Amino acid sequence: MKLSLDDIRGCLDGAIPSTMATCAADGTPNVAFLSQVEYVDAEHVALSFQFFNKTRANVLANPHAQSLLVDPRTGSSFRLTLRYLRTETSGPLFERMKAKLAGIASHTGMSGVFHLRGSDVYRVLEVECTHCSTLPPPPPRGNRLPALRTIAQKLTACADLEELFERALSSLGESLGIEHAMLLVLDAVGGKLYTVASRGYTASGIGSEIALGEGVVGVAARERTPIRIGHMTIEYGYGRAIRSSAEHAGLSELIETEIPLPGLPESRSQLAVPIVAGARLLGVLYVESTRDSRFDYDDEDALATVAAQLGSAMLHLQDAPEPAVGAQAPAARLQASGAPVEVRHYAENDSVFLGEDYLIKGVAGAIFWALVRDYADGKRNEFSNRELRVDPRIRLPDVSDNLEARLILLERRLNERDACVKIEKTGRGRFRLCVHRPLKLVEIPAPR
Amino acid sequence: MADLISSELAELLQGAVSMVVASRDADLRPHIGRALGCRLSKDRREVTLFLVASRCGELLADFRANGHVSMVAVLPSTHRSVQLKGVDARSVALGADDRSRVAAYRERMVVELGAIGHDSAFVRAAFAADPADLVAVRFTPALAYNQTPGPEAGKPLAGAA
Numbered sequence: 335m336k337l338s339l340d341d342i343r344g345c346l347d348g349a350i351p352s353t354m355a356t357c358a359a360d361g362t363p364n365v366a367f368l369s370q371v372e373y374v375d376a377e378h379v380a381l382s383f384q385f386f387n388k389t390r391a392n393v394l395a396n397p398h399a400q401s402l403l404v405d406p407r408t409g410s411s412f413r414l415t416l417r418y419l420r421t422e423t424s425g426p427l428f429e430r431m432k433a434k435l436a437g438i439a440s441h442t443g444m445s446g447v448f449h450l451r452g453s454d455v456y457r458v459l460e461v462e463c464t465h466c467s468t469l470p471p472p473p474p475r476g477n478r479l480p481a482l483r484t485i486a487q488k489l490t491a492c493a494d495l496e497e498l499f500e501r502a503l504s505s506l507g508e509s510l511g512i513e514h515a516m517l518l519v520l521d522a523v524g525g526k527l528y529t530v531a532s533r534g535y536t537a538s539g540i541g542s543e544i545a546l547g548e549g550v551v552g553v554a555a556r557e558r559t560p561i562r563i564g565h566m567t568i569e570y571g572y573g574r575a576i577r578s579s580a581e582h583a584g585l586s587e588l589i590e591t592e593i594p595l596p597g598l599p600e601s602r603s604q605l606a607v608p609i610v611a612g613a614r615l616l617g618v619l620y621v622e623s624t625r626d627s628r629f630d631y632d633d634e635d636a637l638a639t640v641a642a643q644l645g646s647a648m649l650h651l652q653d654a655p656e657p658a659v660g661a662q663a664p665a666a667r668l669q670a671s672g673a674p675v676e677v678r679h680y681a682e683n684d685s686v687f688l689g690e691d692y693l694i695k696g697v698a699g700a701i702f703w704a705l706v707r708d709y710a711d712g713k714r715n716e717f718s719n720r721e722l723r724v725d726p727r728i729r730l731p732d733v734s735d736n737l738e739a740r741l742i743l744l745e746r747r748l749n750e751r752d753a754c755v756k757i758e759k760t761g762r763g764r765f766r767l768c769v770h771r772p773l774k775l776v777e778i779p780a781p782r
Numbered sequence: 783m784a785d786l787i788s789s790e791l792a793e794l795l796q797g798a799v800s801m802v803v804a805s806r807d808a809d810l811r812p813h814i815g816r817a818l819g820c821r822l823s824k825d826r827r828e829v830t831l832f833l834v835a836s837r838c839g840e841l842l843a844d845f846r847a848n849g850h851v852s853m854v855a856v857l858p859s860t861h862r863s864v865q866l867k868g869v870d871a872r873s874v875a876l877g878a879d880d881r882s883r884v885a886a887y888r889e890r891m892v893v894e895l896g897a898i899g900h901d902s903a904f905v906r907a908a909f910a911a912d913p914a915d916l917v918a919v920r921f922t923p924a925l926a927y928n929q930t931p932g933p934e935a936g937k938p939l940a941g942a943a
Contacts, residue, residue, distance in 0.1 A: 350908075351800075351856070353802040353814065353854065354814070355802075355804035355805075355806075355812035355813065355814035355852070356804075356812055357804075357806040357810045357811070357812040359810070361806060361810060361848070361850060362850060362852070362867060363804040363805055363806045363812050363850055363851065363852040363867075364804065364812075364852050364865070364867075365802050365803065365804035365812075365814065365852045365853065365854045365865065366854060366865065366929060367854065367856055367863060367929070367931075369931070385933075385935060385936070387935060387936045388936055396810050398809075398810065398811045398812060399812060400804075400812050400813055400814040401814065402802055402814045402815070402816065404908060407904075408904075408907060409904050409905070409906075409907035409908025409909075409910075410908075411816065411837070411908075413814060413815075464815065464837040465816070465834070465837055465908075465910075467907040467908065467910065468907060468910070469903060469904060469907035
């Protein structure tokens with residue numbers, strides 16, 4: 335049987351360094367170790383170009399090359415016959431390799447030595463097994479195809495975004511044994527992602543933000559490419575979000591409006607997969623583990639497939655027409671009791687505080703402020719997504735913005751804070767504001 | 783040229799290093815294969831590599847045709863790495879002790895790779911070879927380069943100047 339690169343992808347993740355033979359124009363062969371061989375597709379690999387070395391000079395003059403790979407499970411050797419095609423110095427492949435190389439460098443004590451200058455792309459002309467080991471491969475870690483099918487069926491059955499986000503993360507645990515995961519949604523205008531769901535962390539981190547291009551998650555989003563790192567790396571640690579509100583001097587420096595990102599302090603394996611639908615980036619699905627090399631190529635395939643389905647489902651659920659709200663009798667208002675709670679709204683960044691507790695900012699903050707104002711004015715406590723979408727007070731960044739995701743974020747923040755105000759769904763695209771304490775609204779105008 | 787390979791380098795080459803060899807054909811297409819250890823002549827002028835014939839058909843044919851050879855050796859625990867090149871590679875008869883040298887080499891690799899976390903069954907499988915399939919290839923290193931990752935990689939070794 336003719337081998338394909340797909341049959342031996344596991345070798346590219348190996349702890350055993352690969353080697354590469356090239357030949358100079360004068361006929362002198364060269365052989366060198368490679369720090370990284372990246373799978374591009376079934377017919378292409380990319381090698382990291384880090385130094386202006388002989389391998390590099392040779393392939394520019396003579397594109398023929400051979401590489402020797404070792405299967406990290408069995409010890410079998412495979413020989414690839416390659417032809418150099420081109421070098422990429424930016425874009426998804428380059429960024430993916432750069433992030434992965436940082437992980438390899440940190441694992442092998444080569445941080446500061448390894449630096450990616452380019453991704454050299456080669457066509458794979460032939461794959462041969464030159465040494466077929468007798469060591470049986472370890473039993474497979476579960477078949478991921480039936481797991482994927484189960485997940486797909488669960489996601490298809492979801493009726494709204496909130497259920498979709500919950501199911502997506504819980505099914506990763508149930509079917510793929512992935513216990514630490516988060517789902518972030520894009521705020522295109524703000525150039526950042528906000529966490530709407532997480533699983534397996536001490537603090538949920540709902541509402542925490544990551545800028546595009548920051549860490550594994552931000553780079554995966556910006557470049558729209560999965561990034562999978564098998565070893566802990568400092569360079570790509572996603573750390574704490576940078577405070578955007580501190581840009582203005584004065585007021586915003588005094589208030590703490592940052593929700594810490596969830597995350598494992600001892601994260602050793604990370605996989606971030608962009609959620610894309612058509613030409614639109616919608617968010618990122620991120621998983622991690624305290625184990626080295628926890629996620630392999632098959633996991634990346636599985637997560638990419640889940641992300642693709644999430645993308646379609648998110649679009650479908652947020653674009654589904656919401657029922658028109660007919661004139662209806664206002665629902666009985668809950669009896670608010672106890673001492674009034676001050677609700678402060680800072681117009682500068684739409685941050686909202688309940689008493690002294692920071693709740694939320696940005697679009698979700700503007701939504702909350704509009705809701706409590708209508709409630710306090712005695713107008714209503716029943717709302718529909720349809721009305722909110724066109725409410726000028728909320729200033730949605732654009733019509734395609736995921737209003738539902740922001741409402742989920744707000745609802746969860748209120749629940750987590752056990753706030754005196756809650757959001758309760760009353761039907762498709764409709765919800766009720768439940769207020770348990772009298773509210774005293776205080777508007778803080780933006781500083782001039 | 784006696785000093786191209788210092789006694790310290792000779793010790794490294796005959797130690798627990800992972801070794802890979804390259805040749806090229808008349809169309810300058812390179813071929814790659816693994817060596818299972820080597821031995822040096824007493825004067826350190828010649829290196830005799832041990833290859834597995836059934837895995838290295840193209841390399842052996844290339845050596846017969848043109849003798850161009852390049853080999854790289856790395857000590858996995860430190861990343862220390864050197865590359866040697868020559869133009870006179872040719873097949874020679876295995877010495878009386880060479881098959882046991884290859885077996886001893888494999889056991890050294892079990893220890894060396896074991897120290898960085900590879901289990902012994904894996905290392906033995908990866909370095910397994912039918913003793914009847916072993917061949918020897920000898921060459922005179924004419925050039926030696928430092929290949930340890932970093933800015934010094936690719937520079938000629940001191941003795942080679």
